[in-house]
Amino acid sequence: MFLGKFGLAAATAGFALLTSMSALAADLKWAHVYEEGSDYHKWAVWAADEIKAKTDGRVSITVYPASSLGKEVEINEGLGIGAVDIIYTGPSFVERYYGPLAISDYPFIMRGFDHWKKYRESDLFTDLSAGYHDATGNTVDALVYYGQRHVTSNFPILKPEDMKGLKIRVPNSPVMLMFPNAVGANPTPMAFNEVYLALQQKVVDAQENPLPTIQFKKFYEVQSNINLTGHLLNSLLIITSGSAEASLGDDADTVHAVLKEAAANVSDAIYQAEQDLVAWFRDKGIQVNEVDRKPFQDAVLPKLTDWDKVPYTKEQFDRLQAL
Numbered sequence: 001m002f003l004g005k006f007g008l009a010a011a012t013a014g015f016a017l018l019t020s021m022s023a024l025a026a027d028l029k030w031a032h033v034y035e036e037g038s039d040y041h042k043w044a045v046w047a048a049d050e051i052k053a054k055t056d057g058r059v060s061i062t063v064y065p066a067s068s069l070g071k072e073v074e075i076n077e078g079l080g081i082g083a084v085d086i087i088y089t090g091p092s093f094v095e096r097y098y099g100p101l102a103i104s105d106y107p108f109i110m111r112g113f114d115h116w117k118k119y120r121e122s123d124l125f126t127d128l129s130a131g132y133h134d135a136t137g138n139t140v141d142a143l144v145y146y147g148q149r150h151v152t153s154n155f156p157i158l159k160p161e162d163m164k165g166l167k168i169r170v171p172n173s174p175v176m177l178m179f180p181n182a183v184g185a186n187p188t189p190m191a192f193n194e195v196y197l198a199l200q201q202k203v204v205d206a207q208e209n210p211l212p213t214i215q216f217k218k219f220y221e222v223q224s225n226i227n228l229t230g231h232l233l234n235s236l237l238i239i240t241s242g243s244a245e246a247s248l249g250d251d252a253d254t255v256h257a258v259l260k261e262a263a264a265n266v267s268d269a270i271y272q273a274e275q276d277l278v279a280w281f282r283d284k285g286i287q288v289n290e291v292d293r294k295p296f297q298d299a300v301l302p303k304l305t306d307w308d309k310v311p312y313t314k315e316q317f318d319r320l321q322a323l
Helices: 002-022 039-054 072-081 099-105 113-120 123-136 174-182 192-200 211-216 242-283 294-304 314-322
Strands: 026-031 059-064 086-089 139-153 167-170 186-189 206-209 225-240 287-289
Touching: 026 242, 039 059, 039 242, 059 242, 072 086, 099 123, 099 225, 099 314, 113 123, 113 139, 113 225, 123 139, 123 314, 139 211, 139 242, 167 174, 167 192, 174 186, 174 294, 192 206, 206 225, 211 242, 225 242, 225 294, 242 287
Parallel strands: 026 059, 026 086, 167 186, 167 206, 225 287
Antiparallel strands: 086 225, 139 206, 139 225
């Protein structure tokens, strides 16, 4: 009788242990390089809360902003070693792993927000995401609008010749070198969290980012001119590591749906901010310069279609242009 009770108690304890373990099927880390006050972070936190609620707590996500788990190159590497589970990253940073997925980040290749939305929903983006998954085992959850990148400086930049010899900070990714090299500038790769101080101390003369990023990183405090070059229409990807994906089980579809919803919401917020910020910067006393983009486009075009050097094919380029 005693053994029977003991066996029942052990079985009950074992069931309780399994129940408690299954209550948290996945405890994930979401890393990115953006500030806590940015829309990217706010919507990531929203997604984490939404996922926890919709999975009854089985999937818990902690969001780590502002490069607290590493710079962008490091968090991309972290996906493969289990150091992070979900990241925001630019397509240009995944070029090292699967080149064609970087196509949307090349200069003047996207025609605007509507073109970008068509790409987001296209078979081309689905195919490129599948190619990245085959190469890495990681899953592209969603595409996020980051905005049109513009050059900031301490003098007006109105034509390509104005950038000759300009020491301009760019992200540490190969695609970001194309535009400054095409116009004779001196690109200087540098981590995102080092840019403000480098501008302040004149280690570099200029940088380039979308208007919302220029605002929340306060680059306008150390640069007097914003030049509306619009040379890149930038995106981010939300990517989940293969090991994290495997831990989600039946909750995977829920997680992916929420991440896609968060991506759509932050994209709309960033696009709206772009529309509002020119007036905001001018009210701050910043000189915002309208730019004729055609001479810049003409300087870059030969590099965009040098099929031996770009990471995408002519077929992929043509499919993107046809959208």
